[in-house]
Amino acid sequence: MKVTLIxxxxxxxxxxxxxxxxxxxxLKKKDVPLEGGNRWITLVSKEAQDGPELLLEPAPLHFEPSKVYQEALMEAGIPYTQFDVTNLDAEYERLTKNGVEFSMKPTVMGTVKVAVFNDTCGNNMQLVEEL
Structure with a gap:
């Protein structure tokens, strides 16, 4: 068993x-029209194009518990998920130049360095570099 879709x-x-x-x-991998104007949109990492796909799920628009959960995570400042990077400082600089807003700058926490950004779509996301 392996993870193929998140x-x-x-x-x-x-x-x-x-x-x-x-x-x-x-990178966009799939973009298939669905009912009600929704789409099945999946993305992959440039570094792992055959790896797990990210599904941009419109659940908060159609399933109230998903919306409540998403809002609760945002209000608490808890990241929805995590992306690993090899050089967090460089990634932070690149993303900041691209206009990504961070609520937590790169910070060492034990054996990792973390940063948190807002994806502008209702989620905090965490970047992690293992030290």
Whole structure:
């Protein structure tokens, strides 16, 4: 068994697609129209194009418990998920230049360095570099 798909709840799929591709650098893998104007949009990392796909899931628009959970995480400042990087300082600088807003600058926490940014679609995301 292996992980092939990870869902990220987003409030606006088009806005999320632009943010994750243009700002973060993910690549669009699938974009299939669905009912109600929704789409099955998946992204992959440039470094692992055959790796797990991120699904830009419009659940908060159609499933109230998803919206409540997403809002609670944001209010508490808890990241929805984590992306690993090899050089957090360089990634922080690149993303900041791309207009990504961080609520937590790179900070050493034991054996890792972490930073947290807002994906503009209802989620905090955490970047982690193992030291």
């Amino acid at each position: 869902s990220i709840p987003v409030r606006d799929q088009e806005k999320a697609l632009k943010f994750y591709t243009e700002k973060l650098g993910f």
